[in-house]
Amino acid sequence: MLFLAFPNLAFRLPAGAEEMLAIRAGQIWPGKGEPIFHGVLLIQEGKIAALGTDLAIPEGARILDARTKVIIPGLVDAYTTLNQPSDAPESITPELNALEGFDFWAEFPLLLAGGVTTVYLSPGERRLLSGQGAVVKLAGEDRKARILRESAGLRVTLGEAPKNPPDLFDPPVPPSAEQPIAPAQRQFPTSRLSEFSELRRIFRIASGSAPGPVGLEALSPWGSPERKRLVTAQRIEVLQRVLRGEMPLRVHADTASDIRGALRIAAQFHLPLVIEGGVEAYRVAGELARAGVPVVVDGIVRPGVWQPGDYTRDLRRGKIDLSNAAQLVAAGVPVAIHAPDDRDIPHLLLIAGAAISHGLSAEAALRAVTLTAAEILGVADRVGSLEVGKDADLVILSGDPFDLRTRVEKTLVDGRIVAPQEAIGALEGEGLRAAAEPVRPQPLRAVWAGRIHTGTQGLVTDGMILIEGGKIQYLGPKFPLPEGTEVIDASASVVIPGLIDLHSHLGFHADRLRPTEVGDPTRGEQSPRLRLSRAVVADDEAFAEVRRSGVTTVLLAPPEAGQAVALKLAGRSMAEMVVRDPAALKIPLGSGPRRGRIWQARTLIQQARSYQQQWESYQRQRLEYQRELARREAQKALGFETEASQKPLSEPRPPRRDENLEILGAALDGKLPLLVEAHRADEIQTALRFREEAPKVDLIVVGAEEAFRLIEALRKSGVAVALGPSVVQRVEGQVVNNAARLAAAGVPVALQTSATWGTQLLGLSAGMAIHYGLDPIEALRAVTIRPAQLLHIDDRVGSLEVGKDADLVFLSGEPFALTTRVQRVMIGGEVVFEAPGP
């Protein structure tokens, strides 16, 4: 048989690429045996050259630092239809091969980004015997080398699908007396019974114990007997390869009775057998184990996808039991798990993980999509586990393989990064190289914590956080670390993200004011163009005071109008402390009669709008002027000046620049969040007017004591509310918890203090809200991720996630509890406060 070969396309390595790649790994799950902790994996020429804990990294090797990561073998999906098999009209076509439908030029970025590197291609789905399956890698330059096995199994389908294939019409050209036009021929199987009888018939023929053609005679345009002989011979040759045990029969069977039927036929003809699908395999687990027949189990679950059908009693596919894989493994059957649909292949690890909750061990779940899958496919000499000599196909995970928070960070095939897209080629450049002197890697800091409230990804108990370069690199279960790693053992503590105050005046001490360049920030020039970042100093003593309370980030806002800056409360310089500048524009609604304030809001908007229009109109005029100028030049050059072109041309004048209106315009266009301080209901209504007049505005109402009166209006307008410092109101003898009511209505709620020294009482505001009924989780979010999101700084702060800043608060108990003390505060991975004593 001829298969795709691509001569002259031999994989050319770029110069120098044949040198070694060393991966320093936090954990290596080799797929076989115990995990290796803080190990090293050496890769040369696309193969694993060595792996272990005490390996020296050779000089000149490129280094991939994954000290905080988990490495698993590239995933193997033991059943896919990525070759898009359509069914041939004939019922029995053993000579067909799935490889010939596979497009080697197709790209699979999503599958590779899900960690899947090797797949089995099925030759068809709706014919009794549709052909041979093949195993390929999903990436690689040399397309021939991507074929791991050309003939990995002969597919047989039992059940409903193969019944009643189309009739075959085979007109001879031209017809003659010897070869008349025959009517269309009926094909088998027409019932489940004839599925088995057909299979027995063809294997009897192939084993030489019965004469006759295989299936129906081949389609032939002029009914040539030569063609029929030739095709029959081809078919028998393939069947004999199965009889000789060179490839297994892969029987797609779901019900227990079909699986038993397959076992009987395999026993009768001594055929190697693999069961595919196997929905009811758990019912015949013992028989499968005794016969040594592996099962490629349909993963059934489709994460996040509507699952139609009722398999509690559907007899066609059998009765689904989600513990199928677990029961089979317990009985000693080798099990691979495949994604139920090609669209689910990126979630293969998740699908295997779903079996863990039904009794499968984590180790067996991983094997079912790595080593066992590779063994069933007959490609375990190349892929499926991380062993010396095997292909360097591996996946770098951010954490434990079956932790829901875990992401695939990089996928490597043959030692080259193939996903995600932005990382491809990352190792080709200079990068980090091992020198004669061992490179001193960036210090790694580990935190062991009893409980970790991540803020966005739930609670982790007895977990570990690894910090490198001020960022969180790993968050998940503990694993052993290399010697010399600095460990903060907080196994008795609760760790939460650093708190964020959405509106604070920290650092402006009214009593110790010095005149500065921009004037008195609390009393001076009150205008939007005021930039607070110019008015604060890095080592303000109030900062140290406040961070002891667990507040690590504040939005410093002026008491009146001006631009606010999002600031970390520690850092060597202002530049290091600033998270975003400006992070918001603040407009206070002045006190006074109500009509005056409405007028004020409207006037501001109108001014900003008319200012924008003036500039737009100026820009249009200027463009017109430049065009006219160019036209006149051209006319002059060609020598036909007209009377009109003699008229003097006046250059348009730019309108007067007004920084205040410019910034206000930007905020109204939604380019900068707009903080409007409003307390009473009528003031809040005025604030909402900004939203009505400028629908794009990113509006946050600050203060909002009477927000409970306007819950519906707030919800409808989609604005956010920063409550505080008084979160709870007493109205007509009743306690009203603004935070709880707004949160219940779905209004985004953050807390704020509007204070200098009082910023350290942010936690108490949250505690107060909890005291009057707010969900503690919601309270934590209101001082962490919510303000971060509202200020668009949630890419760095607001929650504990891999890739974010390591701003951690260590507590002696649950957050906001009155008995809880702050034990330690970390900003950007550095401890900035450590409570004395135990």
Added chain:
Amino acid sequence: MIQFWVFLAVSSGAVNEPLAIKAGRIIPIVGEELKDGVILIREGKIEALGQGLDIPWNARVVEAGDKTVMPGFVLAHTSSGLDRPNENLAEVPFVSAFDALDPLSSFYEDALRDGITTLLVMPGNNTLIGGTGLIVKPCGRTVEEMLVKRQAGLKISLQPYQTSRMGHFARLRQAFLELREYLRERQEKIAEAQERGDEAEVARWQEIDPKRQAMVDLIEGRLPAFVYCQRASDVAWALEFMEEQKFKMIPVLGPECYKAASLLAQRGLPAILDAQLITWEKDEETEKQEMRVIPQIFYQAGVRLAFQIEPSAYGSRYLWFQAATAVKYGMPRSEALKAITLYPAQMIGLGDRVGSLEVGKDANLLLLTGDPLDVRTWVDTVLIEGQVVYERSKDERLQRLLTGERK
């Protein structure tokens, strides 16, 4: 079509009279462009071409000082102008487009009007082995009058037809195996009969089964295959198969095949591109649309190209438009002009007869009112084998179209 045979009748009396065209500009495709040159035509062939040639005393002189003269366009592959492009059965190497060609199809009239003087008409792509194609010129009342070459290539299509892709490929392979089996058996039978001295039997076996003739011609190198590939992996498969079975192949490519450009370049094979020259592809991960300019990709890979046309589409129905599109995206002008003249001529096996203005070649030429890639240019006069077969001033249909007058 009436106009064509009128022209033929008018000019047929003067076959042996030499013709001299004094052209303002000559684009010979091979060699430098000429200003104010003369092309001498005798007996349908180009006898001489250059500047300041002596014009024979008896020559009919065409004053075309304001015209640009270039070789007629060559269309390397089309299935238009056929009664039906494909047979219902997948494997019909014994049929010929000759029998399906409709001389009165407006396709040929348009082709001539648009400057095409040579076309390879092939069975369509919905087939496996679809039959043979023929080369025609777009003038004449009958297929015989139009005919240039009767058997010009065998159509093979790798686009699955009535089965799965793997079934399609397997069947093609089986067809070749069977053919080899037939030839082996024939050889044996002839040898046996010769031993016996049975002359009648020898003669019977020596005659090739007419149903298999085209396939035998293919594997014995007398007939090239025009292989339609739908996607890049089909190109790889076709090349592998061609090398195994040792036949001559001209790839006819679908728009997706650009990914395999380097495979063709490595083997020095040319490519006939799909009429659609630009495709947009969505990146699965980023969901961004990316533009692919197919002729530019092939040009940069170093593959000689020919363009196809889509007669029902605006723009891409003209060969010159296809060339202009390629130039717009970076292909050098000379290369783009070759892709509508010399390269397709070579691909269809007429490289020594048409596709350029060289001494000894057929006098198939166009008198254009301006530059061939300029949208304002008209085909003013077309000569095929030295005969004027089209004149714009006498093109009644075009005039009706432009003036809106109805007779």
